[in-house]
Amino acid sequence: MLYFIDNEGITDPFVNLAIEEYALKHLNIDDDQQYLLFYVNGPSIIIGKNQNTIEEINTDYVEKNNIKVVRRLSGGGAVYHDLGNLNFSFLAKDEGNSFSNFAKFTKPVTDALQRLGVNAELSGRNDITADGRKISGNAQFTTKGRMFSHGTLMFDSEVENVVSSLKVKSEKIRSKGIKSIRSRVANISEFLEEPMPMDEFKKILLKYIFDVTDVKDVPQYKLTEEDWNKINEISKERYQRWDWNYGRSPSFNIQHTKRIEGVGSYDFRLDVKKGVIENCTIYGDFFGIGEVDTVENQLKGVKYDPKAIREAVSDLDLQHYLGKIEEDDFISLVY
């Protein structure tokens, strides 16, 4: 039997991902008990388990627009969420063979979309497309005989933000992180004959998936107070932490070069491990007075994050070591 988990309208990705993890690991899941969870997140980027966070996000845009960045348990690429994006997650016993599982868990959704007149189909390995444009990205996670298969449904998201927030600087980063597969995206609402609010869309999906005529008849699992306590714990201990969201990135190397007219050329090389600068070497033909390794050493052990970098050198007279460089140029050579 499939039960619907009501997340009580929470739009905080730190909590929603914790609900999903908690449900997977602690609810009773067996042949007769599976769950469907829906959640909508406020503006956020949800990156895949094995991705290099800073390689996937447009840091400036993310900071200016207060977009939360959260790593999830499942693999795959980075996606953008906002209040126009509905996520679904099926939690079930793991029956192996994840390839056919994608079809299994996306079918109720593509069927429902087709009944709404959307020409939806599973395409490639993990996308649902309509008329060749991506409306849903899917991923899976398996642990101890259990799994979830989850996906996005872009209903009426800000497509511009989807593109801008995931746009990355084309500068040189070398890492072993999993790269996202960028696609042309579309909103489901574009394909509907009758416009409807997201809430209505959610109800229709529920009715179709559970095969009931009234959403009141959808069997529900209601999260208890004890469940919520543990969920909040997971949220705090994993999803709200920089160590998880950024620090878990695979190691990467940076090489940034810049020529500043009348000053000289700069070549910065950095090794970043667990989100922290482990090594830094600065080459160039600029005229500094002080030893350049003072700057290099100051950067070692610092979080690879624009604010942390700025702070780390705030009491250094950069021009003493690096010639007539402006602070912003320095930051862009490091980050």
Ligand SMILES: Nc1ncnc2c1ncn2[C@@H]1O[C@H](COP(=O)(O)OC(=O)CCCC[C@@H]2CCSS2)[C@@H](O)[C@H]1O
């Ligand atoms: N919300 C959303 N929905 C569909 N496609 C998106 C979205 N945001 C970005 N994209 C496009 O997908 C690629 C990345 O595709 P890629 O195939 O690399 O990654 C995925 O699809 C991962 C899906 C994870 C789904 C989880 C479900 C609940 S929490 S997140 C990106 O560069 C954009 O072009």
